[in-house]
Amino acid sequence: MKEFDFIKSIKQSTYSQPSLMKGVGDDAAVFRQGHADIVTAVDTFVEGVHFTKKTMRAYDVGYRALAANISDIAAMGAKPVMYLVSVVFPNTWTSEERLHIMNGMKELAQEYRMDMIGGDTVSGDTFVLSITIIGYVHPSNVRYRSTAQDNDVVFVTGTLGDAAAGLSILLNQVDGIKNDRYFIHRHTRPTPRVTFAKALHTIDRATLNDVSDGIANEATEIAQASQVDIYLYDEKIPISTHYNQFSPTNQYNWKYFGGEDFEMLGTVARDDWETVQLAAKTTGVDVTAIGTVMNGSGQVYLEKNGTTKPLPKKGYQH
Numbered sequence: 592m593k594e595f596d597f598i599k600s601i602k603q604s605t606y607s608q609p610s611l612m613k614g615v616g617d618d619a620a621v622f623r624q625g626h627a628d629i630v631t632a633v634d635t636f637v638e639g640v641h642f643t644k645k646t647m648r649a650y651d652v653g654y655r656a657l658a659a660n661i662s663d664i665a666a667m668g669a670k671p672v673m674y675l676v677s678v679v680f681p682n683t684w685t686s687e688e689r690l691h692i693m694n695g696m697k698e699l700a701q702e703y704r705m706d707m708i709g710g711d712t713v714s715g716d717t718f719v720l721s722i723t724i725i726g727y728v729h730p731s732n733v734r735y736r737s738t739a740q741d742n743d744v745v746f747v748t749g750t751l752g753d754a755a756a757g758l759s760i761l762l763n764q765v766d767g768i769k770n771d772r773y774f775i776h777r778h779t780r781p782t783p784r785v786t787f788a789k790a791l792h793t794i795d796r797a798t799l800n801d802v803s804d805g806i807a808n809e810a811t812e813i814a815q816a817s818q819v820d821i822y823l824y825d826e827k828i829p830i831s832t833h834y835n836q837f838s839p840t841n842q843y844n845w846k847y848f849g850g851e852d853f854e855m856l857g858t859v860a861r862d863d864w865e866t867v868q869l870a871a872k873t874t875g876v877d878v879t880a881i882g883t884v885m886n887g888s889g890q891v892y893l894e895k896n897g898t899t900k901p902l903p904k905k906g907y908q909h
Contacts, residue, residue: 606706607704607705607706608672608673608704608705608706610623610624610672611673611706611708624727627727627728627729627730628669628727628728628729628730628733629725629726629727630664630667630669630725630726630727630728630733631723631724631725631726632660632663632664632723632724633660633721633722633723633724634656634659634660634663634721634722635719635720635721635722636652636656636659636719636720636721636722637717637718637719637720638717638718638719639717642655645761645762646758646761646762646778647761647779648691648779649684649687649688649689649691649692649695650691650692650694650695651695651779651780652692652695652720653691653692653693653694653695653696653697653720654695654696654698654699654779654780655695655779655780655781656696656720656722657674657695657696657699657700657722657724658699658780658781658782658783658853659781659803659853660674660722660723660724661699661703661705661724661783661785662781662783662784662801662803662853663724663801663803664724664726664783664785665783665784665785665787665788665789665799665801665855666734666788666799666800666801666855667726667728667733667734667735667799668728668732668733668734668788668789668791668792668797668799669726669727669728669733670703670726670727670728670785670789671703671705671724671725671726671783671785672704672705672706672725672726672727673705673706673707673708673724673725674696674700674705674706674707674708674722674723674724674725675707675708675709675710675722675723676693676696676707676709676710676711676720676721676722677710677711677712677720677721677722677723678692678710678711678712678713678718678719678720678721679713679714679715679717679718679719679720680712680713680714680715680718681714681715681716681717681718682714683718684718692720696722703785729792731795732792734788734791734797734798734799734857735798735816736798736799736800736812736813736816736817737798737816737817738796738797738798738817739798739813739814739816739817739819739821739858739884740796740817740819740858740860740884741819741884741885741886742860742861742883742884742885743798743858743859743860743861743883743884744858744859744860744861744864744867744880744882744883744884745810745821745822745823745856745857745858745880745881745882745883745884746856746857746858746859746864746867746878746879746880746881747802747806747828747829747854747855747856747857747878747879747881748784748787748854748855748871748876748877748878748879749784749829749852749854749876749877750829750830750831750834750852750854750877751802751806751828751829751830751845751846751847751849751852751854752830752831752834752842752845752846752849752852753773753774753777753778753831753834753852754774754777754778754781754849754850754851754852754853755778755844755845755846755849755850755851755852756774756777756778756834756837756841756845756849757774757775757776757777757778757779758778758849758851759841759845760774760775761775761778768836769833769836770831770832770833773831773833777852778851781851781852781853782853783801783853784801784853784854784855784876786874786876787855787870787871787874787876787878788855790870790871790873790874791859791866791867791870793866794859794863794866794867796859796860796863797857797858797859797863797867798813798817798857798858798859799855799856799857800812800813800855800856800857801853801854801855801856802850802851802852802853802854802855802856803850803851803853804850805847805848805849805850805905806823806828806846806847806856807847807848807891807902807903807904807905808848808850808904808905809856810823810856810882810891810902811889811890811891811902811904813856813858814887814889814890814891815889817884817889818887818888818889819884819885819886819887819889820884820885820886820887820888820889820890820891820892821858821882821883821884821885821890821891821892822882822883822884822885822891822892822893822894822899823881823882823891823892823893823894823902824881824882824893824894825893825894825895825896826895827879827880827881827882828846828847828879828881829877829879829881830842830846834846847893847902847905848905858884864880891904
């Protein structure tokens with residue numbers, strides 16, 4: 592399939608966002624927005640670095656790539672509305688696989704009424720997918736990593752370590768794993784916590800960070816940006832059913848350093864913790880208090896088996 596035929600095949604026939612004046616079809620897209628802050632982020636996914644065909648179908652590649660971008664927008668307290676896609680296709684990817692990638696993104700985009708407004712397609716030696724996402728947020732509801740304060744409750748949504756477990760199952764083709772489809776699904780089809788983050792809009796100060804590189808990394812980013820210390824309690828870290836079937840070493844490494852669960856890590860004042868729990872209940876998301884914030888200088892500590900030690904800032908890094 593030629594480039595322009597491919598673009599024509601994936602072009603939206605209608606758009607969901609009223610602020611979009613012009614989408615695909617000109618040299619650039621045009622949107623008009625005057626009542627909210629515009630939030631934008633970009634992520635790039637490379638075959639052989641972020642995934643392989645051994646571990647992920649083409650449809651899941653598109654779905655998961657857009658989910659990672661949406662998760663970044665959610666962590667800012669924003670609503671995702673549009674995205675652009677730039678992709679390098681080697682000849683090892685068939686026309687059918689290329690469409691599956693775009694359809695994976697389209698499925699998730701429709702769930703949030705997002706519009707694809709442009710991008711680029713080129714040929715090359717390695718598959719590369721780069722997504723730029725745009726969101727809107729009311730100025731009073733923007734969430735930054737630098738707002739955590741002494742005595743805040745540290746919380747996280749969902750369970751941790753599942754995506755890393757799923758990747759291990761796919762890479763090692765392990766048999767006899769209980770609930771293996773659940774772990775694999777958590778790796779290939781993560782759920783961005785958009786509705787939960789938006790439900791916190793009544794809280795004046797909430798610090799959020801999505802768990803993409805591992806909770807140890809994300810907690811350190813908050814601690815350093817806010818110039819506080821964060822204490823996490825190992826017995827409080829939420830894990831899923833059957834997670835304890837894996838080795839203790841894997842359990843520890845995956846839940847703290849595995850990443851790609853795309854859950855939401857945050858801190859709020861103790862007076863607002865009840866509101867967080869209500870937001871979780873309303874949006875059908877589990878939330879757990881896992882630690883506390885104290886005055887400090889940007890360090891994360893883990894309390895485990897009666898001992899408190901610094902938790903290293905580890906996780907995936909290029």
